[in-house]
Amino acid sequence: MIELTVNGSKQAVDVVPEMPLLWVLRDELGLTSTKYGCGVAQCGACTVHIDGKAVRSCQAHIGEVAGKSVVTLEGLANKEQHPVVQAWIEHQVPQCGYCQVGQIMQAISLLAKISRPTDEQIDQVMSGNLCRCGTYPRIRAAIHAAAARKMAEK
């Protein structure tokens, strides 16, 4: 059994250590917000947070995540909507939506590091998250809006 924390709950999974975290989240734990895109860390659709850092869950083997804390989009839900999710809705960012969970998790990680990112900083951090619908201008606008909201709340 491999133990880890997912969205604040202790979990134990009986799988091979080489199984990607993404598989465990979706097939073993039923957390299907995180999406399979390319499987080789080239699209960012599977981005989650491991110990607070954005990581491609298709690359993290479950054996490497033992004892760590994983947060998925499901883990952001509480009484109040997360400011980044709120901004995503206000700016109607998604088109097909497939990549957007990864985009949101990466954007949260960006704002945790840089509270008021410039366009250049957004482009640099978000370049590994591909969107085939081309929603990049709305992603950028939503990140600026979320940053402004977070600053206003301080």
Place this chain on the structure above:
Amino acid sequence: MKISLVAWILVGVAISAVTGIVAAKDEVKLAAKDLLPPGSVSRTDGLAAWKRIEAVVTHPRCANCHVDAKAIPIWTPAGETKPRVHGMNIHGGESRIGTEAVPCSTCHMTSTQANEPAPSPPRAGIDWQLAPVAFIWFGKSGKEICAQIKDPKRNGGRDAAGLVEHLRHDASLNGFIPRGWAPGEGRSTPPGTFEDHVKDMARWAAAGQPCPN
């Protein structure tokens, strides 16, 4: 209670320090087995060893993350020989591990598990990173790299024996150097083996680290 807690912490720190010293000594011992008496290898044989070392350090598996202060890693995709900049607008930054924007470890796992077939990003037992700025190999000639590797001001303060110890230390951590020969199916590898490379570094050291003219 507080005193006993402090005492236990101090004991823990002391044990950790001793363990670290023992591990470091083990690597020095291991490297000592590799080393040859100074002067026991001719300059000609030393230069021949260097040519083999040069073929290793200029190979894309080894040179692509030894880049300049712009900190843009290089990709040589599987099945190709032409280098190109790393995709996804990746910059190692001043930190050389991407802390400023996207850390290398977002995709390159820190792990002792085997590498997966290309194009999955390779993993290593050490956090993925660019080599320090002074250790530029990408785009440099063999002569330039030779001068850099033997210069303690540009090689992390290492003498000839220290360079061999560096290889063994990296291997003990399941680091980047031996993984150059196990990069995941589909990727090319430098010539020879990791052990051949250690032997060549020892031969080159014993010959007085000769560089090509």
